[in-house]
Amino acid sequence: MDQSDLITAARSDPDAFGELYDQTAPTVYRFAYSLVRDHHRAEDLVSETYRRAIDRLPTYQDQGRPFQAWLFTIARNLAVDGARRSQRESPLLDHDTPDDAWLGEALARDQETAQVRSSLARLSDIHREVLILRFGHELSCRQVADQLGKSEPAIKQMSYRALMRLRELLKEDGYVRYA
């Protein structure tokens, strides 16, 4: 099923919607994070974006624009509204890239990061979770342990193994630094 069929099916079929979510959510999250620079707020923003998307899907029209850009626009509008309400500084992308071009620009800007991202996607869920929470979201071992219901030493050990595994994968995938 190509993406436009999936979008049509996702209007009425929760499984198709779930599939569409799986395909797009990681990127929408990155976009959301680039707007708000905070993981809690990025999570709220992503959930809110898809909530609104559910309401608007029935009237969505494919205008040759990437579907993700449609989601980005929803996210940006929500972020701007949220900032206005709480009188925070209005979130903007680093250099005001239009939503439609954000994905392409972000990719071109950082090939190496994209490489890490695709190797990261091949890690097991639990290894990915530990690495992201510990080194990405900068939680302590204790906090990660509490969140995942494991012991602190287990998390320490697991982060080390996960990082070693990630580097093996990076090597396999021809990542320049470990080639």
Place this chain on the structure above:
Amino acid sequence: MSATPEPETEEWGLSESERQALSEAPSPAFLRSSRNMLRGRHARANKLLGWFDLETPVGTLRVVHDGALVHLVTNAPEQFEERTHTSFGFEPPELGAPDISMSMRRVFAGEAVATDYAYLDSLPPFQQLVLKATARIPRGEVRPYQWVAREAGTALAVRAAGTALGHNPVPFLVPCHRVVRSDWSLGKYSAAGGPQTKLAVLRWEGCNIDRLLQAEAGSAQVVANLGDGSFCLPVCPFVDEIAPGDRRDFRRIEDALAAGMQPCSHCRPIAAA
């Protein structure tokens, strides 16, 4: 666990792009829970809910589901139209779901966790925490409201925990019937039949009602086993294993602690350290 030599984090030498990729990535657990929440919401928005009746030893339960998760359980079919209009804005059609009835039977048998099959994401966060804590009470056992409030991370909100349980959209599945008052009397029950239904469900689950009645008749807050130096809630199944001469009742948890007793790790009479 084998001792893998582990250098300190700073020495792990994350490259700039590794750091970058990790710092903007979503947590996989967030993606999963957000997906569940949205799927349920999608089903509601598109009116893709249905119901079936499930026969149980405590009567017929009417179950509203979206094909994956349970949104509502009621033992009062005569109020079904009103309940569904209030909760969803429409009355779903009859729609069997063999997988879901199988999962529910597994939850009733204590072989699966209720919160994996219940759609709770439309509820306020505090209520979700209370229901998740309640789902951790083992089949055949009971815990006081205070225990649930504490396990939900808000020890002082006992009354609010009671209200959250009273509005449990999926009773029987998320076992709010396993929560009793701190004087060990049965307390209220929001499903049709009230406390009588509550008692019937507990009996069906094999809960030791005599132990509960004894706890209610006694004045002990906790019961210690002098044999191994542990103390339990009086409704803990391990209380039955105390040798007659080794049992000592304490009116207050503080007294049990002062006597050098250790809390039971099964019934957790005090918060885990």
